[in-house]
Amino acid sequence: MERNKEETKKKIFDATGKLIAKNGFHALGINAVAREAGVDKVLIYRYFGKLPDLLKAFMDEGNFWPDPEDFITDCDKTNLRETSFTIFSGYASFLRKNSISREIFRWEIIERNELTEMIAAVRESHGVRLTESIKKTLELSSEKAIAVDSVSAIIISGLYYLVLRSKTVDMFSGVDISSDSGWNEINTGLKFMIDAFFDKLEAKS
Amino acid sequence: MERNKEETKKKIFDATGKLIAKNGFHALGINAVAREAGVDKVLIYRYFGKLPDLLKAFMDEGNFWPDPEDFITDCDKTNLRETSFTIFSGYASFLRKNSISREIFRWEIIERNELTEMIAAVRESHGVRLTESIKKTLELSSEKAIAVDSVSAIIISGLYYLVLRSKTVDMFSGVDISSDSGWNEINTGLKFMIDAFFDKLEAKS
DNA sequence: TCACCAAGTCACCTGTAAGTGACATTTTTT
DNA sequence: AAAAAATGTCACTTACAGGTGACTTGGTGA
Numbered sequence A, B: 001m002e003r004n005k006e007e008t009k010k011k012i013f014d015a016t017g018k019l020i021a022k023n024g025f026h027a028l029g030i031n032a033v034a035r036e037a038g039v040d041k042v043l044i045y046r047y048f049g050k051l052p053d054l055l056k057a058f059m060d061e062g063n064f065w066p067d068p069e070d071f072i073t074d075c076d077k078t079n080l081r082e083t084s085f086t087i088f089s090g091y092a093s094f095l096r097k098n099s100i101s102r103e104i105f106r107w108e109i110i111e112r113n114e115l116t117e118m119i120a121a122v123r124e125s126h127g128v129r130l131t132e133s134i135k136k137t138l139e140l141s142s143e144k145a146i147a148v149d150s151v152s153a154i155i156i157s158g159l160y161y162l163v164l165r166s167k168t169v170d171m172f173s174g175v176d177i178s179s180d181s182g183w184n185e186i187n188t189g190l191k192f193m194i195d196a197f198f199d200k201l202e203a204k205s
Numbered sequence C: 001t002c003a004c005c006a007a008g009t010c011a012c013c014t015g016t017a018a019g020t021g022a023c024a025t026t027t028t029t030t
Numbered sequence D: 001a002a003a004a005a006a007t008g009t010c011a012c013t014t015a016c017a018g019g020t021g022a023c024t025t026g027g028t029g030a
Helices: A005-023 A030-037 A041-047 A051-061 A068-072 A080-097 A099-110 A114-138 A142-165 A180-202 B005-023 B030-037 B041-047 B051-061 B068-072 B080-097 B099-110 B114-138 B142-165 B180-202
Strands: none
Touching: A005 A030, A005 A041, A005 A051, A005 A099, A030 A041, A030 A051, A051 A114, A068 A080, A068 A114, A080 A099, A080 A114, A080 A142, A080 A180, A099 A114, A099 A142, A099 B099, A099 B142, A114 A142, A142 A180, A142 B099, A142 B142, A142 B180, A180 B142, A180 B180, B005 B030, B005 B041, B005 B051, B005 B099, B030 B041, B030 B051, B051 B114, B068 B080, B068 B114, B080 B099, B080 B114, B080 B142, B080 B180, B099 B114, B099 B142, B114 B142, B142 B180
16 A cells, blocks of 8 residues: 555546546546556545546546647648548547547537636637638638638538447448548548638639 | 426426526536526436436437428429538528537537437438438439448538537638528528539549 | 544434335115 | 226335445555
């Protein structure tokens, strides 16, 4: 029985992450975390407080909602089509790999609380950045500007949904969202759609 | 204390629907239903069985996952663009109005069980019908055919996600998904995107 | 060395959900 | 009218979650 506060905290965080990845947030509880960590639950209360406090600390520890800009390091930033595609597909691919971030997204759909709102606010500011730069660069009519916002909302939402849904279903609208090959198809479609969208945006109306 | 089995069953169904609409599926329990219905829980066990049996019976009662074809009664079915738009926006609008169906969708994202799989299978067959007819009508190359599947997957998923997300957040990617005017914008974007997509589909090679 | 505090353990309380057995009362059947 | 079946009530067990108080043990500084 070694006594090591930091070690114990780490055990608690590890257990938290493991349980979130496995069962999501809605099944998470103090008892479960304590059991998984092999630690008495009193220590969780002492070090973190109630469950929301633990979650807050856990969230602050990791980097679960990346800046989309991180995905476009090695592509031509002046090419809006390529940039858009890279950001969208990069985000989807990130989510597909990172199960905890995925569960955060799932949680956001179910519950509204201080934490989910904070996370969403960060992401909202990220999301608007891309559409703003598209609108600025292309000097669009107001109708087309609206289309940029709502189309990108639909596309990014679609990718979110497909990633989340792939946990509970294999085929969606004829696409095998559980496999890499299915996601290649989705990327193909995404590219096609983005091209089509910019074609129409840039067409002189 | 009237004795009326059918009346009691109805009370139980009503309570079930009310609780689902309010709190979703993951918070649903026998005790809560019994309390809400003002009925002893023993009767639930006697008439329906365990919770999944109750839910199954409840689902069989109502019509919560409509056939998309229902939305296109009064539009030209030979016009693929119009038909696609009508189906997509009709489905989104339906979901926005029907809170129980919405909660079923939310449930599907969280849990995989006999019921959610059954429901999803029905919808999957509905969804594939539209894309099949598009592919047949336009005689597309295989690459474009893939795009049809995956693009429609992304679009319909995007609408699902936005409807679900609107319960827990107001602004998404610059669009106010909690208001009707925001949904008008989304429909505008949807129309724009579908047009752009068909333009590119129909362009030679 | 001793005293003190932090780290960890244990036992307990409360509340609530799931599920069941036994009973009482009303309705239906014979 | 008596028996049988159905409807509804009550009380109970089991299990488990959240949460707290009191204790023990180890490390550290005076």
